[in-house]
Amino acid sequence: xxxxxxxxxxxxxxxxxxxxxxxxxxxxxxxxxxxxxxxxxxxxxxxxxxxxxxxxxxxxxxxxxxxxxxxxxxxxxxxxxxxxxxxxxxxxxxxxxxxxxxxxxxxxxxxxxxx
Amino acid sequence: xxxxxxxxxxxxxxxxxxxxxxxxxxxxxxxxxxxxxxxxxxxxxxxxxxxxxxxxxxxxxxxxxxxxxxxxxxxxxxxxxxxxxxxxxxxxxxxxxxxxxxxxxxxxxxxxxxx
Numbered sequence: 001x002x003x004x005x006x007x008x009x010x011x012x013x014x015x016x017x018x019x020x021x022x023x024x025x026x027x028x029x030x031x032x033x034x035x036x037x038x039x040x041x042x043x044x045x046x047x048x049x050x051x052x053x054x055x056x057x058x059x060x061x062x063x064x065x066x067x068x069x070x071x072x073x074x075x076x077x078x079x080x081x082x083x084x085x086x087x088x089x090x091x092x093x094x095x096x097x098x099x100x101x102x103x104x105x106x107x108x109x110x111x112x113x114x115x
Numbered sequence: 116x117x118x119x120x121x122x123x124x125x126x127x128x129x130x131x132x133x134x135x136x137x138x139x140x141x142x143x144x145x146x147x148x149x150x151x152x153x154x155x156x157x158x159x160x161x162x163x164x165x166x167x168x169x170x171x172x173x174x175x176x177x178x179x180x181x182x183x184x185x186x187x188x189x190x191x192x193x194x195x196x197x198x199x200x201x202x203x204x205x206x207x208x209x210x211x212x213x214x215x216x217x218x219x220x221x222x223x224x225x226x227x228x229x230x
Contacts, residue, residue: 004158031216042205042220043159050216090158094216101209101216102166103149106159 003027006091006107014115015081021110023074023091031101032074034066035090037109043090049074050096081114088112117142119208121221128196129229136191136224138206147209148189149218150180154202162204165189176200201228 004025013019023032030051035043048056049068063085065077074091088111092104118141128134140146147166151159163174170182180191189206206221 042223045217048216056216103161103164104218105161108158
């Protein structure tokens with residue numbers, strides 16, 4: 001099983017709403033990622049969790065708040081977003097080895113629209 | 116800093132023709148190299164990867180790629196393209212052993228397949 005599951009697939013939210021994106025994997029991967037992808041652009045790294053601890057934050061605004069409750073789950077909490085935050089949000093995971101990480105497996109993404 | 120260059124923004128081929136997508140990277144040591152494919156509105160699917168060893172790697176869907184250290188290249192090839200191969204293709208680089216967890220993407224190449 002090489003599946004990363006993201007919910008919801010689509011989300012429309014107002015600028016005053018609070019919502020959460022969810023990501024789940026059961027491959028035993030201990031590195032998990034959030035990426036943001038705008039139309040016709042490559043994915044941009046937002047956060048990396050390694051062994052359930054935040055290891056990389058790519059200077060993401062605080063209106064995005066990640067959480068890793070356990071080794072299988074990754075959440076992205078959203079609050080007071082702006083229309084320019086509308087994008088495809090991708091979750092990914094990879095296996096950690098003694099010398100680094102293996103390939104990343106991506107979910108299908110959540111298409112977020114901020115109105 | 117690492118960088119990945121995909122020189123071709125858009126490539127059009129006829130169904131049944133051969134395909135080569137170019138990828139050049141800039142990194143001090145031998146990185147881990149990947150090709151991903153993305154259909155519209157979907158997540159990224161891993162086509163193939165190179166970590167070490169044989170420089171010609173086989174992937175899914177009949178794709179292969181060759182790592183050329185002297186040219187810092189990792190070009191993707193397919194001998195006969197199918198209409199279903201139409202998609203966006205991303206080359207990506209990650210640090211090799213002991214490196215960080217950041218995956219750096221090229222800007223992507225959009226493939227159009229004519230009947």
